[in-house]
Amino acid sequence: MSLPRAKLVKNFPGCPVEATLTYLDGKWKGVILFHLMQGTLRFNELRRKLPAVTQRMLTKQLRELEESGLVSRTVYPVVPPRVEYAMTPLGMTLEPVIQALAAWGDDYVFCSPEGRELRLASDGLRAPIAALEA
Amino acid sequence: MSLPRAKLVKNFPGCPVEATLTYLDGKWKGVILFHLMQGTLRFNELRRKLPAVTQRMLTKQLRELEESGLVSRTVYPVVPPRVEYAMTPLGMTLEPVIQALAAWGDDYVFCSPEGRELRLASDGLRAPIAALEA
DNA sequence: GTACGTAGTACCCAAAAGGATACTGTAAAA
DNA sequence: TTTTACAGTATCCTTTTGGGTACTACGTAC
Numbered sequence: 001m002s003l004p005r006a007k008l009v010k011n012f013p014g015c016p017v018e019a020t021l022t023y024l025d026g027k028w029k030g031v032i033l034f035h036l037m038q039g040t041l042r043f044n045e046l047r048r049k050l051p052a053v054t055q056r057m058l059t060k061q062l063r064e065l066e067e068s069g070l071v072s073r074t075v076y077p078v079v080p081p082r083v084e085y086a087m088t089p090l091g092m093t094l095e096p097v098i099q100a101l102a103a104w105g106d107d108y109v110f111c112s113p114e115g116r117e118l119r120l121a122s123d124g125l126r127a128p129i130a131a132l133e134a
Numbered sequence: 135m136s137l138p139r140a141k142l143v144k145n146f147p148g149c150p151v152e153a154t155l156t157y158l159d160g161k162w163k164g165v166i167l168f169h170l171m172q173g174t175l176r177f178n179e180l181r182r183k184l185p186a187v188t189q190r191m192l193t194k195q196l197r198e199l200e201e202s203g204l205v206s207r208t209v210y211p212v213v214p215p216r217v218e219y220a221m222t223p224l225g226m227t228l229e230p231v232i233q234a235l236a237a238w239g240d241d242y243v244f245c246s247p248e249g250r251e252l253r254l255a256s257d258g259l260r261a262p263i264a265a266l267e268a
Numbered sequence: 269g270t271a272c273g274t275a276g277t278a279c280c281c282a283a284a285a286g287g288a289t290a291c292t293g294t295a296a297a298a
Numbered sequence: 299t300t301t302t303a304c305a306g307t308a309t310c311c312t313t314t315t316g317g318g319t320a321c322t323a324c325g326t327a328c
Binding site for chain 2: 315316317318323324325326
């Protein structure tokens with residue numbers, strides 16, 4: 001039973017939530033999808049949007065997304081190489097999901113200016129946006 | 135930079151998608167939230183819904199959800215012990231997110247009867263539901 | 269008197285995820 | 299002539315995650 005999460009299904013009988021999360025699982029997949037949702041990007045363009053990712057990790061995550069069929073990879077046989085990543089039609093169907101995730105993040109997750117911690121504010125105690133800019 | 139994913143924020147500047155995923159990250163959180171969304175459950179009730187989870191893991195995931203403020207834990211000082219887990223008001227705000235995840239899972243992820251693999255069907259090639267019941 | 273159900277802990281171990289660093293080849297730019 | 303950009307690989311290592319097993323306390327049922 002020590003299988004990678006992505007291969008496990010029978011543990012979550014009939015749970016479509018976990019089924020979906022399986023495809024979003026991976027440290028950079030969320031951000032990658034978020035950016036590609038807004039348009040095709042080349043490898044290094046994407047890399048510049050993710051300051052802390054290493055080449056190895058970015059490649060790995062992209063390959064997994066490609067294997068899932070959510071992202072397409074197009075290689076132009078030129079020198080220097082040109083490789084473009086884009087959402088597939090299937091990937092596009094994730095839009096409402098990404099939207100929902102983004103909306104919740106915007107509404108309930110706050111990052112301190114130092115960028116160290118996530119904070120959740122409950123309904124009433126919603127921190128004013130100004131507090132973030134101080 | 136080798137920090138647990140949950141503590142990393144500066145790697146994902148302004149990405150609310152990752153911010154949200156941070157809280158859903160963990161092998162059993164998705165299913166747990168899915169079930170608690172439908173009502174309060176005791177520890178062992180939840181355990182029975184997740185055939186493969188171990189006590190240790192269930193406890194761990196619940197504690198993390200509690201720490202995030204998404205789930206509440208109520209202990210009744212009786213013997214044998216009675217502990218109830220429920221969504222907090224904040225946790226409830228995740229409903230549209232869970233809904234979106236569940237909807238996508240229902241529409242695009244297919245599990246073979248053997249429960250071994252996940253399959254994605256693209257728009258047109260949508261497998262008939264009957265195929266699952268054969 | 270033994271077993272069962274409740275809700276856990278403690279301890280140890282394997283697997284997976286993620287990260288650091290160095291390396292590739294070509295062409296154009298400096 | 300050296301450097302830069304491109305899009306990666308390869309190798310090694312650490313951290314994190316998740317799982318296995320055994321153990322606790324208490325009261326009730328058999």
